[in-house]
Amino acid sequence: MKVLVVGGASGLGKALVEQAMRRGDSVWVIDADREGLDRLDRAAERVLCDISEEAAIDGALEVLRHEPPFDLVVLSAGISATGRFENMDPGIMIRVVAVNLVGTTTALLKCDLIARGGRLVFVSSLSHFVSYPGASAYAASKDGIVVFAQSIRRAQHAVSVQVVTPGPMETPHAERYSPPNGKKGSRADPKEIAAVILRKTSGGVIVPGVTAKLAAFAGRVAPSFVGRMMRHLIYARL
Amino acid sequence: MSRRQPTVSANHTYLVTGASSGIGYEIVSILAERGHTVIATGRRSSSALPSGFPDVAYHGLDMAMEPDRARLLKLLPTQLDRAILCCGTGHYRPLAGETPADIQRTVAVNLMAAIHLAHGLFPKLSPTRGRLGLVGSVARRGASGMPIYAATKGALHGLARSLAIEWSGLVQVKVLHPGPTATGMSAAAGRPADWFDRIMLPPAAVGMGIVEALERGGSFSRTISYAQILPRLLLARRG
Numbered sequence: 001m002k003v004l005v006v007g008g009a010s011g012l013g014k015a016l017v018e019q020a021m022r023r024g025d026s027v028w029v030i031d032a033d034r035e036g037l038d039r040l041d042r043a044a045e046r047v048l049c050d051i052s053e054e055a056a057i058d059g060a061l062e063v064l065r066h067e068p069p070f071d072l073v074v075l076s077a078g079i080s081a082t083g084r085f086e087n088m089d090p091g092i093m094i095r096v097v098a099v100n101l102v103g104t105t106t107a108l109l110k111c112d113l114i115a116r117g118g119r120l121v122f123v124s125s126l127s128h129f130v131s132y133p134g135a136s137a138y139a140a141s142k143d144g145i146v147v148f149a150q151s152i153r154r155a156q157h158a159v160s161v162q163v164v165t166p167g168p169m170e171t172p173h174a175e176r177y178s179p180p181n182g183k184k185g186s187r188a189d190p191k192e193i194a195a196v197i198l199r200k201t202s203g204g205v206i207v208p209g210v211t212a213k214l215a216a217f218a219g220r221v222a223p224s225f226v227g228r229m230m231r232h233l234i235y236a237r238l
Numbered sequence: 239m240s241r242r243q244p245t246v247s248a249n250h251t252y253l254v255t256g257a258s259s260g261i262g263y264e265i266v267s268i269l270a271e272r273g274h275t276v277i278a279t280g281r282r283s284s285s286a287l288p289s290g291f292p293d294v295a296y297h298g299l300d301m302a303m304e305p306d307r308a309r310l311l312k313l314l315p316t317q318l319d320r321a322i323l324c325c326g327t328g329h330y331r332p333l334a335g336e337t338p339a340d341i342q343r344t345v346a347v348n349l350m351a352a353i354h355l356a357h358g359l360f361p362k363l364s365p366t367r368g369r370l371g372l373v374g375s376v377a378r379r380g381a382s383g384m385p386i387y388a389a390t391k392g393a394l395h396g397l398a399r400s401l402a403i404e405w406s407g408l409v410q411v412k413v414l415h416p417g418p419t420a421t422g423m424s425a426a427a428g429r430p431a432d433w434f435d436r437i438m439l440p441p442a443a444v445g446m447g448i449v450e451a452l453e454r455g456g457s458f459s460r461t462i463s464y465a466q467i468l469p470r471l472l473l474a475r476r477g
Binding site: 145 | 304333338380381386390391392395397401403404405406457
């Protein structure tokens with residue numbers, strides 16, 4: 001199997017790269033983090049690219065277009081910005097949207113590299129179900145990703161389109177953006193989420209793990225209660 | 239039509255973006271007629287405004303452009319009661335028909351502007367316990383004919399949901415999702431005209447629905463649909 005992981009140099013993307021390689025897939029990785037790419041297994045094909053820059057995507061395509069199409073493409077590149085909305089630099093919040101939403105959709109527009117019968121997986125967030133006060137721009141971008149995936153699914157007949165909504169994971173991303181005294185034990189292991197992504201070949205929206213499933217259910221049936229919980233658990237600690 | 243009754247409510251100061259046409263234009267007309275103070279902005283220059291445009295402060299600015307947004311925030315008064323962000327753009331076409339420049343522009347107008355303006359409006363709206371209305375779309379649940387537009391409206395919904403929690407007790411944040419409205423946006427977006435255009439919502443009624451939904455309590459999100467505006471339409475016909 002041929003796998004492409006966009007944002008594969010750290011966190012969930014890296015866990016995916018490692019597991020796919022372990023099961024014998026040939027793996028390509030795109031990431032903006034040069035050092036992160038250097039630390040990956042040498043057998044993975046690595047392409048340095050910041051998906052928020054159109055020219056960089058074109059450069060990466062020069063490398064990728066000669067490869068036969070991929071059976072699985074995971075779009076996992078993303079950044080966040082946490083803090084009280086009014087106290088944050090709006091430029092940084094706009095950058096979150098530029099990477100997570102513009103970058104992801106533009107990369108997909110330019111890289112039509114998925115084989116017939118292949119899978120395209122977007123990485124959104126549990127915030128789609130439970131909100132994320134303290135990272136409102138991030139939550140916006142990740143809701144945009146879910147809706148984008150739902151929108152293109154109907155037009156994609158040869159490729160199955162999925163979107164995964166993980167809760168907090170034990171990753172550098174979470175380390176960077178969570179409240180300083182957040183409980184580490186409650187974060188999921190990215191290896192488990194990666195395993196779910198590789199295993200679940202059917203279903204549109206994938207909520208990985210029991211905790212995330214419960215939270216998503218609660219967010220659907222009691223949105224305002226869960227909103228208050230999120231305010232108390234996350235926003236009040238920022 | 240007797241749809242606009244003079245109201246006894248206080249005079250409020252409103253900011254309305256996307257005011258030079260469509261729903262934004264209707265909202266400005268309603269607010270001006272009700273005697274509110276309105277600061278309007280749109281992409282057209284003042285000289286290119288429709289002839290019936292009410293006599294309110296108007297600034298021709300492009301909300302896709304960061305410097306224009308910064309300029310708008312600078313020229314606004316220190317306090318506002320209401321802000322309704324109507325500016326929006328999009329194309330009716332599948333992803334394969336999009337271009338990187340159009341994706342950037344659609345996301346900039348529909349989402350980045352909302353983030354930038356919401357941030358800059360907080361110090362103006364919070365002293366008055368003001369309200370911020372983001373105009374979304376029913377496409378926010380997904381629309382295969384316009385995935386980028388739908389994504390930005392879904393994102394606006396998510397922005398309002400989290401921001402309403404962040405600002406609870408300070409500034410009321412609401413996202414108001416009109417159904418397909420007969421504003422000409424559909425044709426401008428490249429959607430072929432068909433029978434559906436005839437059953438689109440009338441823009442004036444949608445504008446009224448948005449102005450009123452922003453004043454209500456309850457959920458951060460409201461849909462402006464026929465079910466909501468039909469009673470008023472029938473009454474207006476009779477009157």
